[in-house]
Amino acid sequence: MKNSIKVLIAAMVICVQGTRLQAQSTNKTTGIYITEQDFKTGKLSYTLGAGDKLLLNEFLNGKNITIISQGQKTKLAKSQMFGYCQNGQSYRFYRGEAYCVLDTAGFILYSCEQLIPQGKGLKPVEKYFYSVNITAPVLSLTMANIDESFAGETGFRYSVNSLFEQDGNLVTYDKANRQYMIKYLYQEYKHNAAAQHAAL
Incomplete structure (x- = not known):
């Protein structure tokens, strides 16, 4: 029971830190790709400016993201969008998880930081994935x-x-x-x- 509580606390700390970093590091190249075509053409919706925030709500696989722009909150379902771009780096949502797009030549290569049990707790480890095209499933x-x-x-x-x-x-x-x-x-x-x- 104690180990379960420690694991839960560790996961919460990591997610909170990640959310803070994302909230603080937005600029004009941060926004949302609504469709696969938007990603292909580089078209961003909900483009964020200085002082705006993008919250991914990753803890417990949150189903929505939150955009705070000019004091107004907008919630968007991850399942209803392709992904997002943050500080020039693109990400694809697949089954509620964000995958960093590393390379798109020929087929798509991704990375994703995942929590792996190690010792008495969890450790974030970068794992790699791919999809044969932009609409295909993401596979290890x-x-x-x-x-x-x-x-x-x-x-x-x-x-x-x-x-x-x-x-x-x-x-x-x-x-x-x-x-x-x-x-x-x-x-x-x-x-x-x-x-x-x-x-x-």
Whole structure:
């Protein structure tokens, strides 16, 4: 019972701190993407200015976000919007959780901080996810999921399986090329497939 209370308190502290940071760090590049098309075109609704606040209400998987603009509160259901942009960084809502959009070339790569049991409490750990397109389900970035999602793209799957030994390596970032290696493999696969098709 005591451990359960400690876990609950730890989760509350983390969420409160996150909400404070989000409330304080808004600028003109903060707003809401209502639809997938809005995200693709960079169109923001409810754009926030200085002094405005965006509250994500993440504690206990809150179903709404709250926008405080010029003293007025507006509540929006997470299920009714694609996501949001905060300080130039885009996020997608999926099943009530916000996923940070890392890369959109070819398929979408995300990260999400999740609380993982460790020792006697919970520790926030960054996990990685993907979706095959902007409307597809968000899945854990694992070798098994990549094999299933890209079953028809054999060259890409073979490249992934030969280069990466385990799930944790799938998010390897090449600083010299400023690119995730899995994205490079996918782009190479698409380029080679297009070249072969053109040669036929």
